[in-house]
Structure formats: structure tokens, C-alpha cells
Amino acid sequence: MIERACDVLIVGSGAGGGTVAQALVPLARDGRRVLLLEQGARLDEHEFTGREAEMAGALYEDGGGFLTAEGTMTLAFGRAYGGSTVVYTGTSLLAPERVLRRWKVPGLDHADVVRRSRRYMQENNVHLLDPEELNDNNRLFARGCAAVGYRAEPFPLNVKGCRGSSLCNLGCPGGAKQGTHRVQLPRAEAGGVEVVTRAEVLRLEGRDALVRVARRPDGARGRASEWAPGEYRIRAGAIVLAAGAVGTPALLLRSRLPASLPRLGEGFTCHPAHILVGEHAQPITNDVGHPKSYFLDRAQEEGYVLETCMYFPFTTAKNLAGFGEDHSRLMRAFPRLQMILVLACDHAVPGNRVSIDSRGRPVVHYRFTEEVIASLVRATRASARIFFAAGARRVHAPSADPPLIEARDAGRLDELVDVRHFKTGKVPVSAAHLMGGCGMGRTAADSVTDAWGRVHGMPWLRVADASLFPDSLEINPYLTVMALADRVAEKLREEARELLAVRPCARPA
């Protein structure tokens, strides 16, 4: 085993890890060794082809189809230099005040989170798209919302020079999306932070990290790792975990730690989602232009958020209920399809958690509560009304049986779309906003960390990703992850002198 040492070890390079890496540049400039490990690969610009099968395999864990233990939902999360910021759509929303109040984390102030979020909005070039950049898919959503009495809001987006490929979720081929791979990580590296890709942290043994650096497989996308393939023991003064709401709890669960964390892995939430489609009579622009320009926030009133979206053939096919001729007919109508993503605002409940299997691999346990199912059904009805108001002639609703609803039946939506048709294992549900597992709170009895991401009983260990959320955020989470990670880095800088007093290379194993 090869031995290495660093002052601060960051695990993960997404919204959390990338933010911490950049924010610790002052430490690096002071001569501290700051090292970031990323399990995924570093892709070059020309490798973002936008081809679904290739990019899903290269950028997502399990190709974007990580299955829950119950087998009733797939989870999508990134695994690349930049983490999930490589595959999100760049939607940049501020955390709602009511949600942070509900979290009740002592020492976490909404105004502070907003202030930090606004700084990253500026850094990431967040702005609203010009109206002429919007495609029909988005315009129809806004029009449909207005017709049924809702007010769709435009999404602030973090793009620069967007050409409208519509391929955000497969990694922007034009490099327009301002994820950590475009903004924070390059700045961190220029400032002296070392980034090593294809490096999987197997477990922690106290402040030592056991790491496997993988060889680049023949024909795979992405560069070879910066380090030689092999097993490493890395001695760190402080460790910041930012491997995501699945990766971070799983890593801690398979580690040998000097303190007990009874809440570790608990409180997992994910905004379970449906992809709904409405079929129009005429072709619309849908697979060109930014896919996600509007949203409708009904979280407080009805427990859901609707967002415009546009997915790729396989992802679309997978998320339509049923099979056979009806399914194929809808797929052949692709140029005429309008799409809406329905997100249920779930809440942390006992049993929905992250654990590990006998080989230490993450397992996500998730059961749909009655509240979540009711939210998805309400959201589906609302979406169907929006589709029909926008002129769709039929709508595909997974929680209807049969799922296709014709325009002539638009007045019967309450009867046709119903919880009795929501059959788990039949109705496609997916999620990409993975949260919780290392929730913030007061003590180890109610949480894993404090409001600054300090793991209870282990001041040298910090968490800086969406696993910190004690409950769901009810909006797209990346900006809040960055704000929380910024807090984690700030506290680490403040405490560096004391925390890193003993250089890890001099510390006995």
C-alpha cells in the first residue's frame, strides 16, 4: 500500500466538494496540502457527445438507474469530475425560508444561506434566459399554467453561451453550464488544490483514508487518473466528505470511527418524480433549446413542484408506463411531445435511509408514504390540466389506468387519475434530488453533524453535501449545497490552526 499525507482531504467534487476545494485555496496558498479525491473520471470537452447510452454510462452511477432496495424507484446521481453538477440543468433557486425554519437546525440562519447562495449565483453567471431562447416545450407550459390560473416562474440558470443543445442531463456538449467542473474546480486547482480522479475512498480508519485508484479501462471516456493505479493510505489532518447523499453516509457506515452516530444514514429524502408527457397535434420545438426554463411551485399548498423538462429516447421510454403499441405510438410522436417533470416534496420518515450491504456497497431503502403518493397524483392531475390547456390532444398519466387520457376526457381527471392506480413496481418513479443521511442538528441523538457540518464527536471530520439536509428542500438543491459547503469551508479555515497543528505525516498511525 502506498502512503500519502495531506492536511485536508476532500472526498467528492460536486456542488459540495467543488465549493470546499475553491474555498480552501487560502489554506493551500499558506502551504497546507489540500487534496480532493473524485471517484469518477475527468472528461475532455470533445468527449461530451450528447449520445444517451454513451454519456449516461460515463457520467452517472449505474448509468442513472441506481435501484432502491425495494426496486420501485431509480436514482440518478453523477460520478465524474464535477459530480452531479455535470449532469444537472443548472437551475438555481434559493432555499425557501419556511423549509429552513422547519429544519430547526440551531445555528443555521436562512439569511446567511441566502447571502452565500447569492454569491455563488453571481460566480456561476446565474440569469434568466432571453425570451427568444425559449422553445415551444417551455412556452406551452407557461401558457398552459396561465390558462388554468397558475403562474409559472422562469428558472434562473447558470449558463454562459448556451447553444440550446437540450442535452444538459448528458453533460453540456458546449461547456455552457457553470458546474463546479467549469468554475470552482479549475480555480481550486490553479490555487494549489490537488485533484485526483478515478480515486474511490473505500473507508476511513480514523483520520486515515484507504483509497483505490482505478486504472482507466480500455476505450473508456475520460483521462487516466493523476495518480498511478493502486491502493493508497492517505493520512489527513481533517477530512471533508462531499460524496453525496448516497456516497457520504455509505462511506461513513463502512468506516471505523471513534464515535457512535446512531442517526447515520437516516432521514433520506429525494423528491420522487414522474416524467409526464402531453401529445400535441403539430410538431413543437422540444429537443432543442434549454430544457428547463419554467417551474410551478405548489410545494406549500399541495406538496409538489412542476418543472419543464425534456429527456432522451430511452429515458422517456422508461418513464412512460405500460408497453406495446400504445407506448410505441407515443414514442413515435416524439417531435410532438411536451414534457413536465413532477416532483413530490417528501419528508424524512423512519425507514427511508441509506445503509450498506455485506460488501459495503450503498443500499437505499425508500417506501412511498401515502402523502407522497397523494402529492404525485395531485401533481399529475395539475399537469394534465396544464397540458390540455396548452392544446395537447392526449396526456400520458402513469397513475391512470389506462395511462393515456384523451382531450375529450379532460373534465374527468379527478376520476381517471387516482391513488388506486399508483401501483408500486408498475408506475415509473425516479429521483435525482438526493438528500439526507448525515442530517444537521444539535447532538448525536438527533443528527450526524452540527450546523457547520462538523460530525458529532469528531471535530476533524466534516460533511459538505446534500446529505446534511435534515429534510427535503422542496426545490432544486445544488445552490443550497454550495451555500452549506461554503459554511463548512469557512469554519475549517477558522479552525485550521488548531485542527491542523499536528502535521499528518508526523502523526503516528
Added chain:
Amino acid sequence: MSAPVMDPVAVTFRAVAETVVPEAAGLPAKEWEALRAIVEGALAERSAKLRRQVRLLVRMIDLASYVRYGRAFAALDPSRRTAVASSFQDAPLLLLRRGFWGLRTLVFMGYYGRPEAAAAIGYRADVRGWEARR
């Protein structure tokens, strides 16, 4: 490299694929091979346990077909194939429903994961974005 998962149940799997996506019945040999390669590639990255489960489910579909119609699934007409597949999709047992959902997903991956299928349904996303449409 492990042996192809679907080889022992190849005939039934093809009949399932043609039931899930009827257009798959018209695929030339080369395109069917491309579909099969995508499915096998996806299965190769999954656990041995899951691979066994998928193969077992295909065998169960064949068995259900014998029980219901006295013939192999591949020997049934399209409406009877649909009836058997629907009985798995709507099964009272979650295990069967989610198993069929997984099998259906594999077929969609193999069929719509081919660039030819994407083009055939009119999917035109292009890395050049708006520029490619003007």
C-alpha cells in the same frame, strides 16, 4: 467477461422484446444484435444475482404462458403475449411487477439506446443546438 445472460432464454427474450416494443419484430439481424449487445452490456455491469433474477423472470414468463395457453410464450400470437406480459405488469406480487418493470426497462434501453431508433422516432437533439435547426 461473463457468458451472455440471455443466451439460454434467447427465444423467449426476443418474443418479450417484440411484445414490449412491437417495432422490434421488424429489426434486421444486425440491428437485433445491436439491441442484444446493449442489453448484455448493461447486465454485465450488474450483480450476478440480478443477472440470474432477470433470466429467471424470462423463464417464468414462458412458464406462465404454458400454464395459461399450453404453449411457449414465443409461440403465442401478439394479443396473448400481451395478456401474459400484462399479468406480470399488474401482478398482485410486487416482486413480479418490479421484475417485469426491470425487464421492460432493459428492452427499452436496447431498442431506444440505438441511434437508429432515436432517429426513427424523430428525436433530433444536436450538440450544435439552435444552430442546427436554422
